[in-house]
Amino acid sequence: MDENKTPVIIGSDHAAYCLKEKIKACLMEKRGVEVEDAGTHSEDSVDYPDFGIRVADSVSTGKFGRGILLCGTGIGMSMVANRFPYIRAALCNDLFSAIMSRKHNNANVLVMGGRVIGDVLAEGILNAWLDTPFEGGRHQLRLEKFDRIG
Ligand code: RB5
Secondary structure: OOHHHOOEEEEEOHHHHHHHHHHHHHHHHHOOOOEEEOOOOOOOOOOHHHHHHHHHHHHHOOOOOEEEEEEOOOHHHHHHHOOOOOOOEEEOOOHHHHHHHHHOOOOOEEEEEOOOOOHHHHHHHHHHHHHOOOOOOHHHHHHHHHHHOO
């Protein structure tokens, strides 16, 4: 499968529910990517770890190749996701970080903060993140050191 068309699992809390709906539309309507929505499904207050866990677990166990997590700042979701094995979640509220998180870190979960960035920037970050390949080489060797952490 074209890597850019890899199905994606997405989750957010209430603070980024509106952004989640916009990112879902970009993925499905503009990019033709299949999306699994792990919730939340409204702006009613929820606990972000519940949704971060669903997405991170699905990527960690190989059910999905890529995940997207959104909360107010993106900080809580990235903390949750990075506790799972094989998760490389990158909090990217700017374009440069999004590109580098793919090139150097082979990030498999993109995290953004719905209270930090606007919808237009978020879409740009999403597209840059999906379209930038991992460079491998010395960066692969560095990532392999993650697996030696007890
Ligand atoms: C929710 O109020 C907020 O704490 C959450 O969205 C997130 O920013 C946590 O890191």
